[in-house]
Amino acid sequence: MYAFNPKAQVQWLELGQSRTRALLIDDALTDLSLIRQEAMSATFRQDQGSYYPGVRAELPQAYARCLLEALYPLLLQLVQPPPEYRLIPQQWYLSLLTTPAAQLLPLQRLPHFDKAEPLHLAILHYLADGPHGGTGFFRHDASGLEKITPAQQQAYFSQLQQQLAAQGGAAAGFPAAQTPHFTLYQQLAYKPNRLLIYPGHLLHSALVEPDTDLSADPRHGRLTANLFVQFQPKR
Template sequence: MDNLATDLQPLLETAQQREFTSPQKAAYPGVRAPLPHEYTKTLLQAVYSLITDLYQIPKHLKLYPLNQYYSLVSTAPEKLARLQRVPHFDNLSPYYFAIMHYLAPGPRGGTGFFRHGPSGFENINASRFETFKGSAEAYMAEHGEPPSRYQTQSDEHFVITETISYQQNRLMIYPGTLLHSGLIDPDTDIDANPQTGRLTANLFIEFK
């Protein structure tokens, strides 16, 4: 959804007042800070019916907000861990969703969705996880670990199926089972400063 907010300035100004830190457990290659409560409340109210209708969420399930962050990519390609160099999924639950709002002005790298070449999977649910994991590990055992870079193009291991280009004030909502990756451009996107970096709002929710 484009042109989501009528005025992004308050959200941008709040980000400049926040203290950004590196997540201790998350695989995110950067720093994060809490989003304003009013923003997350208003946003979730606005998209609730869209998500429940489009994805046919069972009516007895309730929405639970899990995490809500400002995010900035700050890790140089040569410092990425192995799992940060390949597309990933967020969760195995069919009712887990990621919401991303591009906040900073562009141009920036967007977001890519991928298919895993050896297994043919584009989304990883509980029944596919062990097959996907074994297939990915076997591929890397034979061909070597992925190079020290953000994956922004197709190769034999992962194939891009869709890209969502970066545009300020664009919102994306997608199932957490989908394989995806930020199409990070080291020249424009690696910056921990909320005034100049690739600032996004990231929310994670689950119906249960």
Template structure:
């Protein structure tokens, strides 16, 4: 196999785009099936990298950087979709971060904020993606509404009220959210599917679907492998 860093990753011939506007606040979610022709090579690259590193942020698992060729593919294949759906031009994207990711943290080891839906930033012109390199048995991704505030996204104007409402209430017991709770209502859900990419605003409240009995497999070939990407303004 050629060095994936030097390859030009290309669009899969079965590339299919679906755009949904979820919840009462109609936040856009782009679902692309059969994203890249080279998805199997990306999985093999993740396997070849060996041990992933412990994550220093709030991702509940292990990560390692994705290859530079993956960044180049995103910039080549997604700008028209990003501008049409989100109204964000290439000139507004200052940087991108992409990492191979594996969910490996057991429920009892979660930080409290990992037990509820989260936002990735408060800037609506920043975008998040998850590119699944695993199947539906690993659990997909869901979007949520905070019942007390009615918020389905949290930008700068909403942040203080959202955080205040959480701090004033009772946080749930340790465990992954996977559906409706007293605090949150699920408004949309997307199954994992190999080579499926989800694209949404960083402000949208979301969480991975990690079901009871999830194996927390650290092997990239058999675990919940994905590439998680952020398109940032700075």
């Protein structure tokens, strides 16, 4: 049985100049062994529906239900949706990074946002022992944007496209502190059984360590659980 740890350590964060609220929760589950066993028997495939540079598998529903039931009060505090809104799970995966840096597509070499909606949340759970690369949050230098709203999305992409065209395309390698046109302003370390919860419209990226992170073997790779949820009006 999955069980959320009643003694989990909850830390509220304010990220960047925008002071966007996020959550860091250590020792989230009482025991990681069950989800790790599930990952060992899961079928991982290339994710054709996103630009994730790796493979993904279905996340056990019992695990997702355990997390969401425990986290729901905190998610309400995090984004404070209107009272008539409800939480809608949208996607949930087990994930492993596998794509070598030399094979990355242009968009995989840049910080990204999941969805230009302030009530869309990413729930990231670090499941392996590590060491592995953590997660970074970025600011687009020219616009000063740390998060992308629907009204800003078109102008942001237009400006970024002009910048990339001027330099001959996105720089090689995974997003990092040296990525042109962006400033890495916050790094959060990969730690077993750590949960990171943040609005999906923030510019962010995994901070990939190729020597330790790239593996399709759940015993050795940068194994994470990824849940994406959004507060939406009740119908």
